[in-house]
Amino acid sequence: MNDPACESILIVDDDEINRAILSNIFESDYKILEAENGRVGLDLVIRHRDRICALLLDVVMPEMDGMEVLRQMHQQGLTQEIPVFMVTADPGATTIRDAYQHGVMDVISKPVVPYVVRRRVESVVELFRARRMLGAEVERQRDQLILQTQQLAEMGVGMVEALATAIEFRSDESGEHVRRIRDITTYLLSNSPLGEGLTEDEIQLIGVAAITHDVGKISIPDAILNKKGRLTPEEFEIMKSHTVKGAQLLSSIPQMRGHSAYHYAYDVALHHHERWDGRGYPDGLVGDQTPIWTQIVSLADVYDALISKRCYKDPFPTHVAMEMILGGQCGAFNPRLLEAFVQAEPVLAQLYQPSRGA
């Protein structure tokens, strides 16, 4: 519905002289459509509604009179789009009142005075044109706002990802690790019963939360974080503190606290080392006291660690990793979670194909 499209004036009158006079007034600036009765006129209105910028309508006509055309246009909401001008030889009080009740823009008496008709029609056409342009402008700005909001949100996630990747770098891991954990988590939530009750938006927010699960490692000294051998009990206590420190870190960033993913990110950072049997840390939560999405991140973290190379180990083949997880060598997990994971594992293993091939 852009402007150049709206350029025609429709003249509906059964008298040829009237049509000729009106057409002569406007033909230098507009395309003219003509109809000699109301039925044909209404048909043209409906077929060319996007092109007609004004309708000049006689009242007394065969087939369908002008008042009926106006009534039907009003019923279909067309008088909001196309200004209608009644052109009548007998503008009686009843006619005028009926016309205004049915959304007429103006009533012009016949015989017409050209410069008056021109003025009255053109100011209204201008008004409608301005209104349409304003409407289009508001719509454009709204689209732009939506786009900018989206870009801001993406930027926010990008920053979070950058922070998490920077931290992973210290332990000699690439950004691939956090991204894979996010992908495994969102895949399981979207494609298994584990995600029941969550919307697509919520699943994406949990994906963001998965990215920041290990931010607390920023507080762990290099000597412990990258130690090749076994950690002493004291060192292990320090290592374990990355959960609480991570949650603290996230809660100390106001922008993060205001983020819709915060509620998930805080819990994931704090509880991704809890165990189904209650022997995890820091809180010793049992079973579903840990939310299912944090349980998923926790399993994804273990799986990814097993099949990736780390400073303290070589990568395991995926089938060995699965055996170790199912055999309980890497922690205790929710049976429902393990079942979904076994089902999804062939797809998840493919997340590793491109980087392996490289």
Added chain:
Amino acid sequence: MDERKRTCLEAAGVNVEDVLARFMNNEALMLKFLLRFPQDPNFQLLQEAMARQDLQGAYNAAHTLKGVAGNLSMTGLMAAVSTVVEDLRGGDMAAAADKLPHLAQQYRQTVEAVEAAAQLS
């Protein structure tokens, strides 16, 4: 416009300046409709409808004739036909019939002037 033509039309009650303005000084377009006026059937239709006491038919014809006369600024004819239209609108055929001779005279004068003007071109 030709001066003799103008005088001829104005003598029969046609306001030439006004009708030219209505056609935005498009003289050819104006003449096309003006010279076609003697062929307009509405006066004949009015007379016939009056003769058979057809109120609606008479009203329609008179109303249309009034529109044509108005558009062509035939002031004498316009004034005569307007009163007939009002009588017929009110359903008073007797009053309309009384005015018919005066209307007929105005009509003939106008037609003759137009035909005379046509000869002048």
